[in-house]
Amino acid sequence: MFLKEYFKTIFGTVKSLLTGMRRTGYYFTHGKEIITQEYPNEYPVLADRFRGEVVMIHDEKNEHRCTGCSACEISCPNGTIKIISKFETGPDGKKKKAIDKFVYHLELCTFCNLCIEACPTSAIKMDQAFEHSVFDRSRLTKVLNKPGSKIMEGVE
Amino acid sequence: MWSLSSITDIVQTWLGSTFNPTIALLLQFVMAGLLVITLFAVLGLVLVFMERKVSAYMQVRIGPNRVGPRGYLQTAADTLKLLMKEGLVPAGADKFLFNLAPYVVMISAMLLMAPIAFAKDFQMWDLNIGVLYVSSVSSIAVIGILMAGWSSNNKYSLLGAMRSGAQIVSYELSAGLSIISIVILVGSLKISDIIASQQDGWWIFKGHIPAIIAFVIFLIAVTAETNRAPFDLAEAESELTAGFHTEYSGMRFALFFLAEYANIFIVCAIGATLFLGGWMPFHIGNLQAFNHIMDYIPSSIWFFGKTFFLIFVIMWFRWTFPRLRIDQLLNLEWKYLLPISMFNVLLVTIMAIMKWHF
Numbered sequence: 001m002f003l004k005e006y007f008k009t010i011f012g013t014v015k016s017l018l019t020g021m022r023r024t025g026y027y028f029t030h031g032k033e034i035i036t037q038e039y040p041n042e043y044p045v046l047a048d049r050f051r052g053e054v055v056m057i058h059d060e061k062n063e064h065r066c067t068g069c070s071a072c073e074i075s076c077p078n079g080t081i082k083i084i085s086k087f088e089t090g091p092d093g094k095k096k097k098a099i100d101k102f103v104y105h106l107e108l109c110t111f112c113n114l115c116i117e118a119c120p121t122s123a124i125k126m127d128q129a130f131e132h133s134v135f136d137r138s139r140l141t142k143v144l145n146k147p148g149s150k151i152m153e154g155v156e
Numbered sequence: 157m158w159s160l161s162s163i164t165d166i167v168q169t170w171l172g173s174t175f176n177p178t179i180a181l182l183l184q185f186v187m188a189g190l191l192v193i194t195l196f197a198v199l200g201l202v203l204v205f206m207e208r209k210v211s212a213y214m215q216v217r218i219g220p221n222r223v224g225p226r227g228y229l230q231t232a233a234d235t236l237k238l239l240m241k242e243g244l245v246p247a248g249a250d251k252f253l254f255n256l257a258p259y260v261v262m263i264s265a266m267l268l269m270a271p272i273a274f275a276k277d278f279q280m281w282d283l284n285i286g287v288l289y290v291s292s293v294s295s296i297a298v299i300g301i302l303m304a305g306w307s308s309n310n311k312y313s314l315l316g317a318m319r320s321g322a323q324i325v326s327y328e329l330s331a332g333l334s335i336i337s338i339v340i341l342v343g344s345l346k347i348s349d350i351i352a353s354q355q356d357g358w359w360i361f362k363g364h365i366p367a368i369i370a371f372v373i374f375l376i377a378v379t380a381e382t383n384r385a386p387f388d389l390a391e392a393e394s395e396l397t398a399g400f401h402t403e404y405s406g407m408r409f410a411l412f413f414l415a416e417y418a419n420i421f422i423v424c425a426i427g428a429t430l431f432l433g434g435w436m437p438f439h440i441g442n443l444q445a446f447n448h449i450m451d452y453i454p455s456s457i458w459f460f461g462k463t464f465f466l467i468f469v470i471m472w473f474r475w476t477f478p479r480l481r482i483d484q485l486l487n488l489e490w491k492y493l494l495p496i497s498m499f500n501v502l503l504v505t506i507m508a509i510m511k512w513h514f
Binding site: 010017020021023024025027028031033034035036038 | 210214215216217218221472475476477496
């Protein structure tokens with residue numbers, strides 16, 4: 001009885017070890033399975049939900065959907081976003097709140113995606129650009145709304 | 157058959173005719189020493205590169221591919237870096253032992269090169285107790301490891317060294333017993349006799365199942381003896397930073413690293429000699445035509461082919477199996493490998509007495 005258990009252990013071990021060796025042996029002989037992406041030589045294939053930086057969506061008429069509600073600024077856990085707003089007079093003579101500058105501190109951002117989820121008008125999104133290295137830190141502070149852009153018609 | 161022995165004969169006759177015998181002998185020593193050092197350097201470069209490439213492919217990566225064409229110069233660049241680095245000695249270390257330890261490990265590896273037959277008639281010292289010499293000198297390395305662990309004045313180093321000691325002392329037994337099973341079949345400890353006995357087939361084929369069991373146990377035991385994964389408790393990175401060579405840096409660390417790979421080469425060479433016929437080409441019994449074709453492949457290629465195959469198998473182990481715990485390690489040796497190999501020696505002895513092997 002003891003001997004039976006003993007040999008069962010040995011054969012079970014050998015079998016499981018051989019299973020493992022077959023797997024690695026398969027990978028060794030099948031070079032096409034390699035998943036490494038040689039990044040500087042070829043641009044990597046990024047996952048759909050890869051988060052590189054926050055950008056503001058602008059359409060071809062240079063209009064964005066940001067109302068300046070600062071929901072993103074409040075939701076940001078580490079003060080990455082600063083919204084500087086101004087008051088514009090609309091065509092109907094009413095004063096209306098609008099953004100002057102959407103300041104985004106990339107150097108503080110942890111890419112947690114909370115600002116995008118907080119935005120009620122889907123004005124901002126995560127972009128996949130990830131090559132953010134710069135020689136001067138001040139270049140990481142970005143203004144996301146393009147110069148001369150204004151809010152899209154009908155977005156409240 | 158093309159052979160290296162013609163070159164050695166030319167050198168010997170030239171030395172003998174030019175100098176008096178004593179100086180000729182000394183010059184031969186120097187030449188052999190230089191050849192060993194060169195072989196070590198080349199082995200270090202080749203095996204480290206091979207290990208990194210094998211590990212990369214087994215883990216679905218590419219591995220080193222930047223330095224030189226396809227990354228071939230990677231290890232040369234690493235060696236250059238290690239040469240440039242400062243060799244630091246910790247303040248609380250036992251300086252004499254600390255500096256001595258890498259050389260003990262290295263020299264024991266170098267001494268093991270002496271009885272290995274690299275090709276037909278190409279062997280430094282064909283002493284009549286060749287296999288015994290190998291198994292005894294290889295255990296000197298553990299003294300170097302214990303020295304390194306003790307003198308570093310570091311708890312990780314000491315733990316690694318003690319584990320290494322426990323491990324090598326245990327696994328020496330089953331490695332020795334599996335070597336003995338071939339020695340029983342051959343009836344000689346001399347390396348050249350062992351190779352000559354495999355003229356009509358390698359022992360792994362001639363010795364039936366007991367030889368295969370001995371071969372597997374030998375492979376497991378030497379993997380443990382060279383402190384490689386899955387038995388790399390002595391330097392378990394995730395537990396002991398780097399084990400016995402935690403405090404070493406620069407060229408002293410490189411010597412430990414080199415000795416590890418040199419030891420792998422040596423144990424694989426011994427395994428190839430005992431079980432796979434050393435430099436002996438693949439012969440099947442008395443099939444003269446087939447044997448004759450196999451003889452055309454130079455003996456050195458046979459030797460290095462077999463040795464590198466075994467090295468590849470040991471690397472395959474390393475990149476497949478998880479590390480054992482110390483109690484599992486000793487369990488494996490004392491409860492499984494040792495009883496099996498003792499029983500195996502008994503089987504081999506019966507086989508040798510009854511002449512059941514081919």
